[in-house]
Amino acid sequence: METTEHIDALRREGVRLAEAAARTELSAPVPTCPDWQLADLLRHIGYVHRWATAFPSRGLRAPLDDAGADAVVGLVPSDAGLLDWFREGHAALVDALSEAPADIECWSFLPAPSPLAFWARRQAHETAVHRHDADAAAGKPGPAVDTVLALDGIDELLRGFMTRSRATVRSDRPRTVQVRATDGPGSWRMTITREPMTVSTDDSPEPADLTLAGPARDLYLLLWNRLPAEQARAVETTGDRDLLALWRGEATIRWS
Template identity: 35%
Template sequence: MTPLAHARYCDEILAQTDLLRDLVRDADLAARVPTCPDWNLRELVVHVGGAHRWAGEIVRTRAAAEIPDDAVPGSGGPASGDAAALDAWLAEGAAATVAALREAGPDTEVWTWAWERRTAFWARRMAHETAVHRADAAAAVGRDFEVAPDLAADTITEWLEIVAFAQAGGDPEAAELRGGGRSLHLHATDAADAEWLIEFGEDGFTWRHAHAKATVALRGPLTGLMLAFNRRRKPDEGGLEVLGDRSLLDFWLERSSFG
């Protein structure tokens, strides 16, 4: 499996934002978000829209260094507390960010916090950021959540890349994801070739796409697998099944949360 095309990520930022807007447009914005319990719905939307604007400003200005949040115009949300203003603010920010990403293309060099210093990183990151937080909003309003299989699979792959990057950078939680002879298998039952094998070594972990017997396996529908791997669903809910040593799966989930 390879990352999706730059144009597809741009399309998904807009599509996932529109779906998020549909979820919250008539909802109680003061409702708590069960999967992000420190936030209510309004705070969740402001987080997503602020991330869009921050990434868009980095791309638009071809930033070579990190831009502080308070230097990004409008990143704190609309001045008005009105729901319509929030909806318009979210749509406007996503559109501006996608316009900047499309104008720059995938290969323009910009600052990122990660392993890839190209605009392609921000297109992919914002697509997944928006999709996962749409799942948070769906949980808050009691609605079902589905996402295209290739996007769901790439969300899992990107998260593995992020955790590996964090471990290489010395993150204390990710640093504990080691210990030889153990492995974790993710197996989507409704999508071809959507499998990941995480192997724990003495110096850290590695992962690859493979079907193999492991210390523990998490299997089930791909969307549910994506939600559980992002800690948005319990591993034994929504048609998911845990086979083997559940404590190893919990070990991974606890140490790949980054707060």
């Protein structure tokens, strides 16, 4: 995906998140984030959007510590102002990314063609995944994530986050997982060992210990731990389902 496409997705998914929140009580539980109510979700995503805005808008070359992050985010309002606060932060992030020069130099934390490309992609998926959380709190599914965005988000998760040294999906003996989209050009093969996993985009003919095949939108939510395996009826699961339990327990993402 191009940076402009990521920004468009960020804009669209943020509007959908706000729409879901607007029709839901702030005290509603978020089933996909069991410790949260909707108010917690809005505080989190509103905080992240403002934190992320600071890097391309100010050209910050290093990560912010907690105090620095709190300073750029500013005061978090009471519940009554949360939705408007979210909308303002989302709009500011979209504007910052839209207006930033393509060659902006600032801190980022995953491989990308440029810092701007990184922030646009990261915040598009941050927002799309949490939009699903808002839909879950509202008790009504929203529009399915676009296939192209879902494929891109699977790639960011597997080849970006899951190969980092801090990722905790590990196995005492080598295990392989093949992920294959049935509605687009996407295939990933994960090799899980005691070391950080490796991921290739080869569609290997060798059988994997576990193969997941299905529509990109379902694989996206399943792998981001937003869709329990037993509810992912469109995903064909072949092989060792214990690996799904390993993924569910260990494939966690920290937001910075």
